Amino acid sequence: MSGSIESQVEQAKLGRFHYSLFAVSSLIYAFTAMNVLLIGAVYTPIIAEFGLSQQPLIAGLLLSSGYIGMFVGALTCGILADRIGRRNTLLFTITTMTVFTALNAVAPDPTTMAVLRFLAGIGLGGALPQPGVYISEYIPAKFRGRFLGLVEASWVYGALLSLAFPFFLFPIIGWRLTFLVSLIPLVLIPVVYFFLPESIRYLQLKGKTQQALKLLKKHSLVKEDFQETQLTAPQTEKRSTSAALKELFSTVFRKRTVMLWVAWAVLVYTYHGIFIWLPTFYYGTLNFTVVRSIEWVLIVTLAQVPGYYTAALLLDRVGRKKIAIIYLTFAGVGSALLSLAMDTNSILFWSIVISFFNLGAWSALYAYTPELYPTRIRGTGAGAAASMGRLAGVIAPTVTPILYAYGGLAAAFTVFALIHFVGAVTIALLGTETKGKTLEEISK
Numbered sequence: 001m002s003g004s005i006e007s008q009v010e011q012a013k014l015g016r017f018h019y020s021l022f023a024v025s026s027l028i029y030a031f032t033a034m035n036v037l038l039i040g041a042v043y044t045p046i047i048a049e050f051g052l053s054q055q056p057l058i059a060g061l062l063l064s065s066g067y068i069g070m071f072v073g074a075l076t077c078g079i080l081a082d083r084i085g086r087r088n089t090l091l092f093t094i095t096t097m098t099v100f101t102a103l104n105a106v107a108p109d110p111t112t113m114a115v116l117r118f119l120a121g122i123g124l125g126g127a128l129p130q131p132g133v134y135i136s137e138y139i140p141a142k143f144r145g146r147f148l149g150l151v152e153a154s155w156v157y158g159a160l161l162s163l164a165f166p167f168f169l170f171p172i173i174g175w176r177l178t179f180l181v182s183l184i185p186l187v188l189i190p191v192v193y194f195f196l197p198e199s200i201r202y203l204q205l206k207g208k209t210q211q212a213l214k215l216l217k218k219h220s221l222v223k224e225d226f227q228e229t230q231l232t233a234p235q236t237e238k239r240s241t242s243a244a245l246k247e248l249f250s251t252v253f254r255k256r257t258v259m260l261w262v263a264w265a266v267l268v269y270t271y272h273g274i275f276i277w278l279p280t281f282y283y284g285t286l287n288f289t290v291v292r293s294i295e296w297v298l299i300v301t302l303a304q305v306p307g308y309y310t311a312a313l314l315l316d317r318v319g320r321k322k323i324a325i326i327y328l329t330f331a332g333v334g335s336a337l338l339s340l341a342m343d344t345n346s347i348l349f350w351s352i353v354i355s356f357f358n359l360g361a362w363s364a365l366y367a368y369t370p371e372l373y374p375t376r377i378r379g380t381g382a383g384a385a386a387s388m389g390r391l392a393g394v395i396a397p398t399v400t401p402i403l404y405a406y407g408g409l410a411a412a413f414t415v416f417a418l419i420h421f422v423g424a425v426t427i428a429l430l431g432t433e434t435k436g437k438t439l440e441e442i443s444k
Contacts, residue, residue: 008216008221009137009138009140009200009201009216009221010140010141010438011140012140012221014140014143015219015220017219017220017221018138018139018147020195021134021135021138021139021196022135022147022150022151024188024191024192024195024196025131025132025134025135025151025154026131026150026151026153026154027154027188027191028090028094028127028130028131028185028188028192029128029131029151029152029154029155029158030154030155030157030158030161031158031184031185031188032094032097032124032127032128032158032185033154033155033156033157033158033159033162034158034159034161034162034165034181034182034184034185035097035098035101035120035124035158035162035182035185036066036070036124036158036162037158037159037162037163037275037276038101038162038165038166038178038179038181038182039063039066039104039117039276040162040275040276040277040278040279040297041162041163041165041166041167041170041279041294041297042166042170042175042178042179043063043276043279043280044279044280044283044290044293045170045174045175045290046062046113046175047059047280049175050109050110052110056401056402056404056405057398057401057402058110059401060397060398060399060400060401060402061114061397061398062110062113062114062117063117063276063397063398064393064394064395064396064397064398065114065115065117065118065121066117066118066120066121066124067121067268067272067390067391067393067394067396067397068118068121068390068394069117069118069119069120069121069122069124069125070121070122070124070125070128070386070387070390070393071121071125071387071390071391071393071394072121072122072125072387073093073096073121073122073123073124073125073126073127073387073390074125074126074128074129074383074384074386074387074389074390075125075383075384075386075387076122076126076383077089077092077093077122077125077126077127077129077130077383078126078129078379078380078381078382078383078384078386078387079244079379079380079383080092080126080379081129081130081133081379081383082202082244082376082377082378082379082380085198085199085202086130086133086134086137086198086199086202086379087192087193087196087197087198087199089126089130089379090127090130090192090196091189091192091193092123092126093122093123093124093126093127093130094123094127094185094186094188094189094192095123095186095189096119096120096122096123096126097120097121097122097123097124097126097127097185098123098182098183098184098185098186099120099183100116100117100119100120100123101116101120101124101179101182102179102180102182102183103116103120104116104117104120104176104179104182105176105177105178105179105180106176121390125386125387125390126383128386129369129370129379129382129383129385129386130379131151132148132151132152132366132367132369132370132382133199133370133378133379133382134196134199135147135148135151135370136148136370136371136378136439137199137200137201137202137370137375137378137439138199138200141436141437141438141439141441142316142436143316144316144367144371145312145315145316145320145367145434145435146312146313146315146316148312148315148366148367148370148371149308149311149312149313149315149363149364149366149367150308150309150312151366152308152312152362152363152366152367153305153308153309153312153363155304155308155359155362156301156304156305156308156359159275159301159304160298160301160302161181163294163297163298163301164298165178165181166178166294167291167294167295167298169181170290170291170294171291197215197218197219198211198215200212200215200216201375201439202375203215204375205375205376244376244377244380245380245384247377248373248377248380248381248384253372253373253381255430255432256372256373256430256432257381257384257385258426258430259426259427259430259431260365260368260369260372260381260385260388261384261385261388261389262422262423262426262430263324263365263368263385263423263426263427264365264369264385264386264388264389264392265388265389265391265392266328266392266419266420266422266423266426267328267358267361267362267365267389267423268389268390268392268393268396269389269392269393269395269396269419270331270335270358270396270416270419270420271358271359271362272393272396272397273396273397273399273400273412273416274354274358274400274416275297275301275355276396276397277397277400277401277404277412278293278297278300278351279293279294279297280293280401281404281409281412282296282297284404285347285408285409286344286347296348299348299352300348300351300352300355301355303352303353303355303356304355304356304358304359306356307327307355307356307357307358307359307360307363308359308360308362308363310360311323311327311359311360311361311363311364312363312367315363315364315367315435316435316436317435318435319433319434319435320364320367320368320371320431320433320434320435321364321368321427321428321431321432321433322433323360323361323363323364324361324364324365324368324423324424324427324431325424325427325428325431327357327358327360327361327363327364328357328361328420328421328423328424328427329420329421329424330353330357331353331354331357331358331361331420332416332417332418332419332420332421332424333353333417334350334353334354334357335350335354335413335414335416335417335420336413336414336417337350337353338350338351338353338354338409338413339409339410339411339412339413339414339416339417340410341409347409354416358420361423368431368434369381369382369385369386370382371434371439371442372432372434372442374439374440375439399415400412403415
């Protein structure tokens with residue numbers, strides 16, 4: 001058997017290595033989700049302590065500071081991943097997002113907390129695209145959508161942890177000490193350092209064929225007697241950052257880039273606009289206590305589990321494009337109907353519907369993103385798309401409370417509905433199907 005490094009990866013049978021990579025990637029994604037969302041569950045008491053209840057703009061800007069950091073992190077760390085490798089970038093982002101999130105526990109005022117959230121956001125925004133890049137570069141094409149969708153599904157477990165810890169700890173130790181649970185992801189540092197290999201496709205691109213072949217043999221992706229002479233000559237290419245960014249808008253990738261940027265902006269705006277503020281909505285609209293608000297958001301968040309898994313398991317059968325369109329459309333319908341809801345049961349029911357379909361759409365988008373670019377710009381492309389989403393994330397926490405303050409749930413969720421529909425239409429017009437294709441076929 002001969003061919004390129006890429007062909008060896010595609011021909012390898014699924015084994016322990018693939019499942020171990022999936023497990024580590026899922027843990028990274030779940031703990032990143034936990035640290036992103038942790039502030040949402042305890043935001044009501046933070047607003048009270050800092051006296052922001054009558055200042056929705058400032059309260060929103062405090063949340064937005066984290067998303068500004070995520071914008072910076074997603075873009076710069078994506079470029080960094082194409083420069084110094086996927087693993088080194090992960091080590092940096094995990095450490096950054098963990099330490100600075102935990103330091104929120106000692107923030108004496110909103111300004112300090114905003115700075116800490118910005119610094120944590122750099123790590124959070126940089127960490128989120130990396131597991132998908134890893135999986136896309138190691139998993140054979142016919143299983144890639146399922147693996148990527150299931151890694152994205154691990155977000156829900158981080159979301160549940162971000163609610164479960166405050167639910168049990170906040171009544172006992174308060175919101176400040178609750179932030180210390182964000183240190184848990186530090187356990188991943190030795191796991192990534194000692195057990196997560198560098199991307200083989202990245203090594204091939206950098207001309208490190210011997211090192212790549214060593215990894216193939218170590219993880220039983222080729223036979224032990226396989227020789228470097230059996231490989232076709234690697235295509236190496238060094239690209240400047242400006243050239244990589246420029247290529248995103250070349251004739252081949254222009255439509256893909258626009259589609260991904262809009263889709264990421266749509267899903268980040270709707271997800272974080274809804275779920276960061278949902279405990280506060282329930283507290284203010286339904287007159288729930290802080291703990292009961294968290295309890296109900298936990299219930300609504302559980303609907304994300306089947307949403308993720310139904311989408312993930314359909315990605316390799318139905319396709320990324322169709323699943324994204326279907327789930328975004330139904331999330332928009334749920335948002336429109338919640339905007340018309342007048343009673344507690346209806347509000348909670350349509351919250352569950354939105355939760356199911358919004359997160360299913362995330363599963364499709366997460367699989368889609370790293371597939372649409374070649375190895376030389378995959379980190380840059382995925383990071384740039386995620387960074388566009390983070391810009392929407394800057395807007396959502398600020399605009400949502402203002403809409404809610406002046407127009408209630410009707411105004412906020414009418415906007416969420418319209419934005420979901422924009423995402424569905426954009427993917428329908430500009431999206432290309434990647435189901436069953438190798439990364440090399442897609443990038444042509």
